[in-house]
Amino acid sequence: MEEIMSQFLAENMNVTEEEAAFIAECMPVRTYPKGTVLLRAGQVATECYMNFKGLVRRYYLVDGEERTTAFYTENQAVASLLSYNTKTPADHYLECVEETTLAVLTYEKELLMFQRYPEFERMCRVGVEVQYGQHQEMMARYMTSSPEERYLHLLETSPDLLNRVPQYHLASYLGIKPESLSRIRKRVMQKQ
Amino acid sequence: MEEIMSQFLAENMNVTEEEAAFIAECMPVRTYPKGTVLLRAGQVATECYMNFKGLVRRYYLVDGEERTTAFYTENQAVASLLSYNTKTPADHYLECVEETTLAVLTYEKELLMFQRYPEFERMCRVGVEVQYGQHQEMMARYMTSSPEERYLHLLETSPDLLNRVPQYHLASYLGIKPESLSRIRKRVMQKQ
Numbered sequence: 164m165e166e167i168m169s170q171f172l173a174e175n176m177n178v179t180e181e182e183a184a185f186i187a188e189c190m191p192v193r194t195y196p197k198g199t200v201l202l203r204a205g206q207v208a209t210e211c212y213m214n215f216k217g218l219v220r221r222y223y224l225v226d227g228e229e230r231t232t233a234f235y236t237e238n239q240a241v242a243s244l245l246s247y248n249t250k251t252p253a254d255h256y257l258e259c260v261e262e263t264t265l266a267v268l269t270y271e272k273e274l275l276m277f278q279r280y281p282e283f284e285r286m287c288r289v290g291v292e293v294q295y296g297q298h299q300e301m302m303a304r305y306m307t308s309s310p311e312e313r314y315l316h317l318l319e320t321s322p323d324l325l326n327r328v329p330q331y332h333l334a335s336y337l338g339i340k341p342e343s344l345s346r347i348r349k350r351v352m353q354k355q
Numbered sequence: 356m357e358e359i360m361s362q363f364l365a366e367n368m369n370v371t372e373e374e375a376a377f378i379a380e381c382m383p384v385r386t387y388p389k390g391t392v393l394l395r396a397g398q399v400a401t402e403c404y405m406n407f408k409g410l411v412r413r414y415y416l417v418d419g420e421e422r423t424t425a426f427y428t429e430n431q432a433v434a435s436l437l438s439y440n441t442k443t444p445a446d447h448y449l450e451c452v453e454e455t456t457l458a459v460l461t462y463e464k465e466l467l468m469f470q471r472y473p474e475f476e477r478m479c480r481v482g483v484e485v486q487y488g489q490h491q492e493m494m495a496r497y498m499t500s501s502p503e504e505r506y507l508h509l510l511e512t513s514p515d516l517l518n519r520v521p522q523y524h525l526a527s528y529l530g531i532k533p534e535s536l537s538r539i540r541k542r543v544m545q546k547q
Contacts, residue, residue: 225499232495245488248481255495281473288480289440295487296437302494303424303447306530307417338498 167215168266189272194264201257208246210267214239217263223255231336310339311347359407360458381464386456393449400438402459406431409455415447423528502531503539
């Protein structure tokens, strides 16, 4: 399992073999069965994850209904950053939609890594800023587009997601009812 | 002007007087007239800002129409992080809605600060992670609420914003037409 992590680090980060080994040691790789709840509303997030294989979704319970606000697929970070950094209870859930293999980081191991390799902290700072920037764009795109435009964007950028996710989760993510998603799908298929 | 910055640092950051003076030197404070465009779509963002007084909005041009996706008020960071960090052209605008006083940071000065005070980089990393976490929550709230709920949330958390922002910008930010915002306002006032 550690090999996945070392390979990922070697391919994506400017680190030596020794550094990669230490980082891999700090971030054990675990496989969670489908349906595993990684974080519940009310709990403090004590872990961050790097998704190597599988699918995690973030959802909120609104009036007893699950409302999905994010999907995290391969090579994406999974983190409830506010809860994790401020040690306050989360207001949402993280759930494995499929069997999912994640590298797991805790607050203590994170500090340990940064103490030993300060240059890794810079890489992480810049990485987080870029991801935050992508999140700013993602929110702007959501705010300025219609459900159909959101669906077309997913179809273009993450076509596999559309088949991996149950339709009612997808509809909730697009901000519509499952019936509306069916209509959009039909319309888009007719056009193609 | 530098006094505003030093005072802010002393109140909000765990830095010595000497460090505060150096940071203030790296982030000159400037006042921009109302209507100033800090960043245009197509330009690479070369500056980040800290808002001391005034109001900045972020907007996208969608089919010739301005669509506001964020407002930045006092004590908030203003940054187009993806463009700034990846040096790629921005797809949106940053505009001063009022006369606005900002501390201005460039990429070069940022690196200079972190070289001189590595512990400041950690503060910034954690600060950015917390802000990113707040942004995750903000997007989730937007996705899971109706325009009226979004309006009520603003009324509760940033009541002054409702009077500082032209109604058509506010409507666009809430994802509705100005007429719908008028109806929501009336309904809310009747209830109160």
